[in-house]
Amino acid sequence: MKISKIYIDASAEDDPLARQIPDRLGVPVDHIGDPAWLYKGVAKAPDPESAGKSVLLLTRNKGSFIRNCPGTSHYTCCGYRILHIGAYCSMDCAYCILQAYYHPPVLQFFTNQGQMYEELDGFFAEGHTGRIGTGEFTDSLIWERVFPIARYLVNYFSGQDTAILELKTKTAAVDSLPQTGHCKKTIMAWSLNTESVIREQERSTASLESRIAAAEKVQANGYPLAFHFDPMILYPGCHQDYAGVADRLFSRIDPSNIVWISLGSFRFMPELKEVAARRFPDSGIVYGEFIKALDGKMRYFKPLRIRLYRSLIERIREKAPGVLLYFCMEDQEVWEKALGYTPEAYGGLSRMLDMRAEKMCGLKRTGQ
Amino acid sequence: MQAEHTAIDTAFIDLSDKRYLFTDQRGIDTLADSVGRVGLINPPILQMRQNGDYRVVSGFRRVSACIRLNFRQIPARTIGSEADFLYCIRIAVADNASARALSLAEQRRLVEKLYDLCGSKEAVSSALDQIGVFMPGELVEKFIRISTLPPAVQEGYAENYISLNTALAMESMSRASAEAVARLFEILRPTVNRQKEILGGLNDLAGRQGITIESVLRSREFADILEAMDIDRGRRMHLLRSEIYKRRYPALSSAEAEFFRHKNNLGLEEGMDLKPPQNFEDTTYTVILRFSSTRQLCCQAETLGRICRNPDLEVILKREIEDQQDLY
Ligand code: SF4
Numbered sequence: 001m002k003i004s005k006i007y008i009d010a011s012a013e014d015d016p017l018a019r020q021i022p023d024r025l026g027v028p029v030d031h032i033g034d035p036a037w038l039y040k041g042v043a044k045a046p047d048p049e050s051a052g053k054s055v056l057l058l059t060r061n062k063g064s065f066i067r068n069c070p071g072t073s074h075y076t077c078c079g080y081r082i083l084h085i086g087a088y089c090s091m092d093c094a095y096c097i098l099q100a101y102y103h104p105p106v107l108q109f110f111t112n113q114g115q116m117y118e119e120l121d122g123f124f125a126e127g128h129t130g131r132i133g134t135g136e137f138t139d140s141l142i143w144e145r146v147f148p149i150a151r152y153l154v155n156y157f158s159g160q161d162t163a164i165l166e167l168k169t170k171t172a173a174v175d176s177l178p179q180t181g182h183c184k185k186t187i188m189a190w191s192l193n194t195e196s197v198i199r200e201q202e203r204s205t206a207s208l209e210s211r212i213a214a215a216e217k218v219q220a221n222g223y224p225l226a227f228h229f230d231p232m233i234l235y236p237g238c239h240q241d242y243a244g245v246a247d248r249l250f251s252r253i254d255p256s257n258i259v260w261i262s263l264g265s266f267r268f269m270p271e272l273k274e275v276a277a278r279r280f281p282d283s284g285i286v287y288g289e290f291i292k293a294l295d296g297k298m299r300y301f302k303p304l305r306i307r308l309y310r311s312l313i314e315r316i317r318e319k320a321p322g323v324l325l326y327f328c329m330e331d332q333e334v335w336e337k338a339l340g341y342t343p344e345a346y347g348g349l350s351r352m353l354d355m356r357a358e359k360m361c362g363l364k365r366t367g368q
Numbered sequence: 369m370q371a372e373h374t375a376i377d378t379a380f381i382d383l384s385d386k387r388y389l390f391t392d393q394r395g396i397d398t399l400a401d402s403v404g405r406v407g408l409i410n411p412p413i414l415q416m417r418q419n420g421d422y423r424v425v426s427g428f429r430r431v432s433a434c435i436r437l438n439f440r441q442i443p444a445r446t447i448g449s450e451a452d453f454l455y456c457i458r459i460a461v462a463d464n465a466s467a468r469a470l471s472l473a474e475q476r477r478l479v480e481k482l483y484d485l486c487g488s489k490e491a492v493s494s495a496l497d498q499i500g501v502f503m504p505g506e507l508v509e510k511f512i513r514i515s516t517l518p519p520a521v522q523e524g525y526a527e528n529y530i531s532l533n534t535a536l537a538m539e540s541m542s543r544a545s546a547e548a549v550a551r552l553f554e555i556l557r558p559t560v561n562r563q564k565e566i567l568g569g570l571n572d573l574a575g576r577q578g579i580t581i582e583s584v585l586r587s588r589e590f591a592d593i594l595e596a597m598d599i600d601r602g603r604r605m606h607l608l609r610s611e612i613y614k615r616r617y618p619a620l621s622s623a624e625a626e627f628f629r630h631k632n633n634l635g636l637e638e639g640m641d642l643k644p645p646q647n648f649e650d651t652t653y654t655v656i657l658r659f660s661s662t663r664q665l666c667c668q669a670e671t672l673g674r675i676c677r678n679p680d681l682e683v684i685l686k687r688e689i690e691d692q693q694d695l696y
Contacts, residue, residue, distance in 0.1 A: 282578075284575055284576065284578060287572045287573075287575035289616075289619055289620060291617075291649060292647070293647075294650060301619050301647065301648070
C-alpha cells in the first residue's frame, strides 16, 4: 500500500519531522487544524480500514510514549512495555486487531520525538531491566522509508545497559539498521507463520523465505534474535505446516542467537469479526472454533490451542532444546499441559524473560 | 380535494389495479356485515382511467365488501385521470391516516411505491413530506433496502416471520441463500432472537466451510429436519439449533458430550449437580447441592465422598479432551 497524501495536524506543524518527512516522501501535503476532520473523511470511505493506510497523519503523541502492554486478566502477561512511535500499518493482515481498535484506523507517526527520548532517558535511569518494543500498535520496520526511527532507536539503546529494544516485524526491511555498534541491546524479532497463512491472511507482508533471510542477515551482524509464532491459526494440516516452519527456521538460524520464541494462538476482540469478514471474505479465519474467553476475547477452544502448541513445541525442542519458549496471554493450564511447567516456578514470566535478556544481551541489573 | 361525488357501477371498478394500495388487507367479513346493515357511510375514492373505467385510490376493502354484497352501484368520490401519482397517494394516505395510524407494513409499502416512482431516498423523503407522512430518514432507507431483497424475504418480512433487522442482515447473501433462509423461517417461525442466532450460526458454518448458506442448508441433516413434517415445529427448531451448534463447535460439543457421559457415571443424587466451567476455559467446576432437610444434606455429603473417589471425576478434572479430537 502506498501513502498518497500527508496530513499535518496543527499541533505538529513546528516539529522538524513535520518538514523532513514530506520532503522524503514527496507526496501532497495538507495542513489540518483538527484530525477529527480526517477521521471523519476516512470513516466515510467504502473501505475505511484500507483508506486509513493510504494517508499519513503527522501528529504529536499526546499521551506517554512508554506504556505498559495491555495484558488482560486471567492470562499470564509478560510485563512488556510498548514504545508508542506511531499507529497502524501499511501491511494488511486479516487478523490485525488494529482494524477494530481504532475508529477508524489511520496511519500516524508521532513527530514529538524529543519527548520520546526524554521518557526513554527517564526509564533507563530507573535502572530496571526493561523490555520495550515498538511493534504493538504498528510494525517496527515499516517506517524506515518515512523516517529511519528504528536505526535511531538501535543507536540510542546501544548507549545503555538496562533495557533492550525489541523490533518486531513482518517485513524484510533490515537494510537501514546499523550493521555494527548495536551492542546487542536490540533484539530483532520476526512474526512467523505458515506459508499458507502468510499467503492467505497477511497481505503485503514479506514471504516466510524473506523473513528468515532477513533474520539470517542481521544474525550475521550479531543482533540477538527472537521469533513469534503469533497468531497461530488452525486449519487442516496446520500442525505439520507449523512444524515445517520450525524446520526451515532452524536450518538457517543458530538457536544460540535466539533470545526467545513466543507462541500465541489467534485471539481477538469480538468487534474484529465483522471487520475481518467484510474485508477478507475469503479468509475464513474468524469462523474457527472460538469461544468467549475469560477476558471477553474470542479464543480457540482451549484443548485445540493446547494441541496446536504441543506439536510445535515438540518440534522446536527437538531442533533447539535450549531456546526459551513462552506463551503470549495463556493461562496456567496451557503452560502446564503444553510446556510442562508454569512461569511461577521461575519467579514469573516477566522475571524469566528479564533474566534471559540480561544473559543474552548483557543487561545489568542495578535498580531491582 | 377536487373530487366528485357520484354513483359508480361496480362492474367498472378494477380491483386488480393496485397502484395506490399500501394498506394492510385484513379480512372483509366484519366490514361487509356492517355495510350490509347500515350501508356505505364513507364512500371510497376512485380515479377514472383513460379507458373510462376506475381504479381504487382509497377504500379497497370497502369496494370488495360492496361487491361481495352484490351492490350494482356504489357511492364514490372520483378523481380525474389527469391527477398524478403523488396527488392520488396523498389522498389515499390522508383518507386512511385520518381514521387510524399507519402500520409499519403500510409505511413500508408506501415507501416502496414512492421509491418505484422517485428512485432515490432523498426524493422519497421529500415526497413523504409532501403527502404529510413523517418518517425518519433511517427508516426510509431501511424500507428501501428491504424492497431490493428477494421476494421470499420481502414476503417473510411482510408476513411478520422475518424481522426488519434479520431481513437486512440477509442483504449480503446470495439470492439463493436468502431464499433458502426465508423458507426455513417460514417453516419454523423462529422468534427474533432465534432468527439472529440461526442466521449467525449458518453464516459461520458457511464461512467455515467456504460454501454458501444455501449449500449448508441443502445438506442431508438440515434437509431432513426441515422436511420432517411429522415432528412438531418446536422440536424441529430444537434439532436445527443443535445441529448448527454441533457443526459450528465440533470439539466443544464433543467435549460437552464427554463431560455429560462421565457426569452420568458419578451417581449424583437428586438435588445435586456438577457444572463445568463455561466453555471449559477456566478450570473450576461447581457442585450444586439443593436440599430441604439435614437428612438429605447428609446423604448428599456421603455421595460427595464417593464421587471424590470415582475415576470418572478424575477423568473430568484431567480435561484431556484434546486427544480425542482429530479435527486439524
Ligand atoms: S503486520 Fe501487524 S500491524 Fe501490520 S497489518 Fe499485520 S498484524 Fe497489523
